[in-house]
Amino acid sequence: MAGQFSKEDIIFMREALSLAEKAQQFDEVPVGAIVVSEGRVIGRGFNQREMAQNALLHAEMIALDEACKNAGSWRLSDATIYVTLEPCPMCAGAMVLARVGRLVYAADDPRSGAAGSVMDICRHQKLNHRLDVISGLLADQSAVLLKNFFSNKRNKNNLLTNKKSGI
Amino acid sequence: MAGQFSKEDIIFMREALSLAEKAQQFDEVPVGAIVVSEGRVIGRGFNQREMAQNALLHAEMIALDEACKNAGSWRLSDATIYVTLEPCPMCAGAMVLARVGRLVYAADDPRSGAAGSVMDICRHQKLNHRLDVISGLLADQSAVLLKNFFSNKRNKNNLLTNKKSGI
Numbered sequence: 001m002a003g004q005f006s007k008e009d010i011i012f013m014r015e016a017l018s019l020a021e022k023a024q025q026f027d028e029v030p031v032g033a034i035v036v037s038e039g040r041v042i043g044r045g046f047n048q049r050e051m052a053q054n055a056l057l058h059a060e061m062i063a064l065d066e067a068c069k070n071a072g073s074w075r076l077s078d079a080t081i082y083v084t085l086e087p088c089p090m091c092a093g094a095m096v097l098a099r100v101g102r103l104v105y106a107a108d109d110p111r112s113g114a115a116g117s118v119m120d121i122c123r124h125q126k127l128n129h130r131l132d133v134i135s136g137l138l139a140d141q142s143a144v145l146l147k148n149f150f151s152n153k154r155n156k157n158n159l160l161t162n163k164k165s166g167i
Numbered sequence: 168m169a170g171q172f173s174k175e176d177i178i179f180m181r182e183a184l185s186l187a188e189k190a191q192q193f194d195e196v197p198v199g200a201i202v203v204s205e206g207r208v209i210g211r212g213f214n215q216r217e218m219a220q221n222a223l224l225h226a227e228m229i230a231l232d233e234a235c236k237n238a239g240s241w242r243l244s245d246a247t248i249y250v251t252l253e254p255c256p257m258c259a260g261a262m263v264l265a266r267v268g269r270l271v272y273a274a275d276d277p278r279s280g281a282a283g284s285v286m287d288i289c290r291h292q293k294l295n296h297r298l299d300v301i302s303g304l305l306a307d308q309s310a311v312l313l314k315n316f317f318s319n320k321r322n323k324n325n326l327l328t329n330k331k332s333g334i
Binding site: 054 | 216232243278294
C-alpha cells in the first residue's frame with residue numbers, strides 16, 4: 001500500500017495524527033483531519049463532540065468548514081482531505097458535496113465507515129461526485145491511539161462502577 | 168399518507184416551507200428545516216450554500232447545529248426534524264449521529280435522497296441508530312417551489328447566454 005502515498009501524504013497524515021492526539025487531550029475520541037490545497041493546509045479539525053455537545057463537530061466537518069472559509073468557495077475540487085479514521089456517512093457526504101478531489105485516510109472503521117466499510121458514499125455511482133480514495137497510511141498509529149483511548153475509557157468506567165458498589 | 172401526520176406535523180412543515188421560501192429570496196435552492204422537541208422549535212435553518220460559499224450549510228445542518236446548542240446536548244433523541252426535501256447523505260448522517268427520533272420530510276429527492284431514494288442512511292441496519300421516517304407531507308408545495316426555482320434559474324441562464332451571443 002505504501003507505494004500509493006507520496007512524501008507529502010505522510011507529512012500531512014502525521015499532522016492529522018497530531019490533531020487526533022489533541023482531541024484525546026480533551027477526552028474526545030481521537031480523530032484528526034486536515035484539508036490541503038496546492039500544498040498548503042487550508043483546514044484543520046479534531047473531534048469536539050463532547051466538549052461542544054454538538055453531534056456535527058467531527059474532525060472532518062471542522063476542517064471542511066475552515067477550508068471553505070479559507071478558499072472562499074464551497075468547491076474544494078483540487079483539495080485532498082487527510083483523516084485518521086475512515087469517515088462516517090455525514091463526513092463522507094460532506095466531502096462529496098464539497099467536491100473534494102481526494103481522500104486519504106488511516107484506519108478503517110468497520111462500525112460506521114462510509115468510504116467502503118459499511119457503505120461507500122465517496123464513490124457512489126448515483127451521486128454527482130466521486131473522490132479518489134486511498135487508505136492505510138499510518139493506520140497502525142491511528143488504530144493504537146483509538147484502542148488506547150477506548151481501553152482507558154473502559155478502565156475509568158470500571159473504576160467508577162467499583163467505587164459506587166463499594167469495592 | 169395523510170393519516171400518518173398530526174396537526175402539529177402540518178403546522179411545523181408549513182414553518183419549514185416558509186424557511187424554504189426565505190432561502191429562495193436569497194437565490195438559494197429552496198429547502199427549509201426545523202427541529203422540534205416537546206412541542207417547541209429548538210432549531211431552524213434554510214439552505215445557505217451559495218451566500219456563505221460553504222458546502223456544509225444545508226438547511227438541516229443549520230437547524231441541527233442550533234438544536235444541539237439550545238438543548239445543550241449532542242443527543243436529540245426526543246426531537247423530530249421537519250425538512251421540505253428528502254435529506255442528502257451528509258444531513259441524513261448528521262441526523263443519525265444526533266440520534267434524532269423522527270424525520271418528517273415533504274418531497275422525495277431521486278438524485279441524492281438518503282432516506283430511501285438513492286440510499287437509506289436513516290434506517291441503515293448497520294448503523295447504531297435508526298429514525299422513524301415519514302414522507303409526503305405538503306410534498307406538492309415543496310416540489311412546486313423547487314421546480315419554479317430551477318425553471319427560473321434556467322430562464323436566467325438562457326437570457327445570459329442569448330445576451331452573450333448577441334441575440
